[in-house]
Amino acid sequence: MAGVEALPAAAPAPRVKAPGALARLLAHPSFRWGLLLFGAVAVCGLLADWLAPYDPLRNNFRTRFQPPSETFWFGTDRFGRDILSRTLFGIQVSLRIGLGVALVTALVGGAIGAVAGFWRRADGPIMRVMDALMAFPAVLLAIALAAALGPSELNVIVALSIAYVPRTARVMRAGVLVVREFPFVEGARAIGASPTRVLLRHVLPNAMAPLVVQQTYVFALAVLAEAVLSFLGVGPPPPTPTLGGVIADGRDFIQEAPWISITPGVVIALVVLGLNLMGDGLRDALDPRLRTAIR
Amino acid sequence: MSLLSVQDLAVSFGPTRVLEGVSFDIAEGEVLGVVGESGSGKSMTALAIMGLLPIGGRAAGRITFQDRDLLTLPERAMQRLRGDSVAMIFQEPMSSLNPVLTIGEQIAEVLRRHRGMRRRDAHAEAVSLLKLVEIAAAERRVDEYPHQLSGGMRQRAMIAIALACRPKLLIADEPTTALDATVQAGILDLLRGLRRELGMAVLLITHDLGVVSDICERVVVMYAGRVAEAGPAGRIFEQPAHPYTRALLAAIPRLEGPIGDLPAIPGVVPSPADFPKGCRFAPRCAHARPACEVAPPVLRALPSGTEAACIRAEEVS
Known part of the structure; x- marks a missing residue:
């Protein structure tokens, strides 16, 4: 070894840069499709203020139940409000809620799972509480919480976060349980790092990948669940346009005016599909070993 | 005056004692080898000194380092000691470095933890430490990640981390086992040179x-959680007193002489749950007598210059 290293470095070997995670991601077909779908919907939502042809809240009794036409591309509802405009603004609300839930569960669930996985004594009590939460169907729990907290966008985020935290905590705990046994963790202890430091600097960064992937699914689940809550009337209060709310508006007229529910329904499907495809791509990029096994 | 003194160390997991009656001293600047088969308790001894026994492990006895009993030292004080005056390198250079941090960051972590260095100073010191462990192009390597280094370079980086605070005692747990033979020689040369240069004591654990x-x-030759024989390296190799040491030495292949079957020790090291009552080596020993199975033999000084735990040591050697 010493001899080999001592050789004059006359011709340094060309250093081939391995493709980074981002390049791998963008090369992944399902991630690209997912990004395209999700990105297109998200951009529409973000630009709703400019793209929406009408005020999503303004009633107009002369234009009630208009089928799709040149004036109203996707028709109008029973108050004469433009479905396209309502859907565009609904995307904003839905994505805010989805992102909020994904972030909150990542922070709270990640912290809970990390503590449970790292400190064995905390594991039992914490995970029993998580199991108890998980025993309720997530959507049912969210409905109960949202109903108890009262209808508002923030309360929907809170309710859905509580409902989905156990999943995030479990994923994080599983990752920490694996990583804590790696020799470099013992190595970190051997240089005098405190347990907190070992967890934050050495264990967590190596246990993050499954959580990142999981959160894309939680995002999608939250968008779906928000639609369910709005549909049942415990979402953000009307007349706030939300995707689930617009579907609910069309519920009673599904025979006569199906366009009311179809448009936001298709958008939800696109968002969820896009997020799931992105999640698959992310998983493959973060754990290349899994890739061949899945295809 | 010894730097580290281990007296009557015992380690148990629940009712199972994996280590007992282990005693040895290391003087300042001395290199002590701890030898034994897998399962003889070498690594447990090292982890007990570091206070890093796996969950459920309990150590008893006394481990004195610089006049402090490490077994009664509070965890906070142990953390200040680890990586500073006592450092450890591990067997697996492939997995003993954090894959998401650069080599420099990992060396800097020790310096910032124990020396309170600033980021920039620690980085500069990391470069000079990499030079100390003879890594070529240290300025470039310092910002690379572990996967970009070869096994030998990783072990050198591990040594650099261990040496960062100039420890008084370096515990090396099989530092060369996972490496190619040529790389092994390089690492050993390095360790030998460094300990002379830095005047540190080394506790070298190996089965080689x-x-x-x-x-x-x-x-120190260990067998099944006890010390079988201890003494100066020269004496042990020339005149081993314990039948286990003799059998180990006989099992080394030789370059010269006729080619024959390599003598092997029959059987395997018993597991801690069923250690024999008397001498633990007796069931595998060619010289065992019924008396060997009555009580565990004590370590006693022999005229040959070593200490051995064998009641028949004089007759055998």
Whole structure:
């Protein structure tokens, strides 16, 4: 070894840069499709203020139940409000809620799972509480919480976060349980790092990948669940346009005016599909070993 | 005056004692080899000194380092000690470095933890440490990640981390086992040079007697959680007193002489749950007598210059 290293470095070997995670991601077909779908919907939502042809809240009794036409591309509802405009603004609300839930569960669930996985004594009590939460169907729990907290966008985020935290905590705990046994963790202890430091600097960064992937699914689940809550009337209060709310508006007229529910329904499907495809791509990029096994 | 003194160390997991009656001293600047088969308790001894026994492990006895009993030291004080005056390197250079941090960041972590260095100073010191462990192009390597280094370079980086705070005692747990033979020689050369340069004591754990004869001054031979024989390396290799040591030495292949079957020790090391009552080596020993199975033999000084735990040591050697 010493001899080999001592050789004059006359011709340094060309250093081939391995493709980074981002390049791998963008090369992944399902991630690209997912990004395209999700990105297109998200951009529409973000630009709703400019793209929406009408005020999503303004009633107009002369234009009630208009089928799709040149004036109203996707028709109008029973108050004469433009479905396209309502859907565009609904995307904003839905994505805010989805992102909020994904972030909150990542922070709270990640912290809970990390503590449970790292400190064995905390594991039992914490995970029993998580199991108890998980025993309720997530959507049912969210409905109960949202109903108890009262209808508002923030309360929907809170309710859905509580409902989905156990999943995030479990994923994080599983990752920490694996990583804590790696020799470099013992190595970190051997240089005098405190347990907190070992967890934050050495264990967590190596246990993050499954959580990142999981959160894309939680995002999608939250968008779906928000639609369910709005549909049942415990979402953000009307007349706030939300995707689930617009579907609910069309519920009673599904025979006569199906366009009311179809448009936001298709958008939800696109968002969820896009997020799931992105999640698959992310998983493959973060754990290349899994890739061949899945295809 | 010894730097580290281990007296009557015992380690148990629940009712199972994996280590008992282990005693040895290391003087300042001395290289002590701890030899034994897998399962003899070498690594447990090292982890007990570091206070890093796996969950459920309990250590009893006394481990005195610089006049402090490490077994009664509070965890906070142990954290200040680890990586500072006592450092450890591990067997697996492939997985003993954090894959998401650069080599420099990992060396800097020790310096910032124990020396309170600033980021920039620690980075500069990391470069000079990499030079110390003879890594070529240290300025570039310092910002690379572990996967970009070869096994030998990773072990050198591990050594650099261990040496960052100039420890008084370096515990090396099989530092060369996972490496190619040529790389092994390089690492051993490095360790030998560094300990002379820095004047640190080294506790070298290995199952490779060649490594021991290469750099150790004194040797402790362990078998099934007890010390079988201890003494100056030269004496042990020339005149081993314990039948286990003799059998180990006989099992080393030789370059010269006729080619024959390599003598092997029959059987395996018993598991801690069913250690024999008397001498633990007796069931595998060619010289065992009924008396050997009555009580565990005590370590006693022999005229040959070593200490051995064998009641028939004089007759055998």
